[in-house]
Amino acid sequence: MLDSFKESCLRYCYWVGDTLKRLLVIVSVSAFSISLAVTLYGGLYWAILPSSATSITVKWDFTSCQVVGQPCSFIRSEVGLARKQMAQGSRYNVELLLDVPDSPANREVGMFLVCITLLPINITTCSSAMVPFRSLLVTSLESVILLPLHIARLASSTNVLSIPLLENHTESITTLSSTTSLHLELQTSKLQVSSSRLKIWPCDLSGVRYLMYHHPLLSTLLGVTTILTVTCLTAALAIAKFLQPHRVVAAPRTKSNHDLADRQARARLNQEYRQARLREIKDEEEVVADDGHSTEAESITRQETVPSTLTTHSAVTDSSTAGCDSYTAGCDSSTAGCDSYPGIPVSSSSVTVQRLDTGLGDHQKLE
DSSP, X not given: OHHHHXXXXXXXXXXXXXXXXXXXHHHHHHHXXXXXXXXXXXXXXXXXXXXXXXXXXXXXBOOBOSSSOSBOSOEEEEEEOOTTSSOTTOEEEEEEEEEEEOOHHHHTTOEEEEEEEEETTTEEEEEEEEOOOOOHHHHHHHHHHXXXXXXXXXXXXXXXXXXXXXXXXXXXXXXXXXXXXXXXXXXXXXXXXXXXXXXXXXXXXOTHHHHHHHOHHHHHHHHHHHHHHHHHHHHXXXXXXXXXXXOOOOOXXXXXXXXXXXXXXXXXXXXXXXXXXXXXXXXXXXXXHHHHHHHHHXXXXXXXXXXXXXXXXXXXXXXXXXXXXXHHHHHHHHHHHHHTSTTSOHHHHHHHHXXXXXXXXXXXXXX
């Protein structure tokens, strides 16, 4: 029982340690990947956007009333520009962004003018603006829905008022110097502004650069997500390629001293093989030629042997014929001798001569 409890405790400890190790690896890799993606996007943002596309924070000034303490004059501000911020001969757009709270005072402001003066050339341009209207019901529903975010101070009841001041403005070439500062004036004293910024960008800003400049949060989210996805996919493919079984791949042939020596060795081997094969074929041909010569010699010997045999046989036949003739002559002489003896009949001698003639004829047939 105690051993099983110890074993279960050890298993649980090992499981906890393994889980913590995996979580640590996941968190470390995720943090590294996110930081790498943010760094790459920051470098891309700095490289793509021109230096003339800037956003400047605006601080307002006004004259307050002595008794109430509210603004008793128009709201003014002067923004200084960097050297050659607006280069001569270039075209620019200027826009003022005001963060106004959704308060009853701002709802009652109505329409007002916003003027901009280019210094030191003293060119003034004015644009009208008005706080966007929203009904009380929409405001109440939005406040109820976004109540947790308002409590956590992640959202606020403010409206962003965008006021275009200059569009396709071309810096004059005839003037001695370019614009060095901008004078802004809100021709109202009732508007409540929490924060504001002035945006200046060249007219040729378009595409991805326009998105990155005018919508920085959205472009940052998309850019970081894209870079993170590409980085993770690349790392996964690299790890899979590294962990897969190794395959033997034949390296491409290159002209080197080692390859030249190999080719020469193979050529020598091929030549030796061919020479050995030629010798074998030549030996086989010689064996076949020797067999033919021996066969021809045997045939010639046989042809020479047959006439000699025939000659010998003819001689034997002639001798036998001669013997038969002598024998016949002897028989004739013996017959003549028998005639001198009266007791021997002639018919028997004739029979003997006939038998000798028959034997001679058979012998000639055999020849």
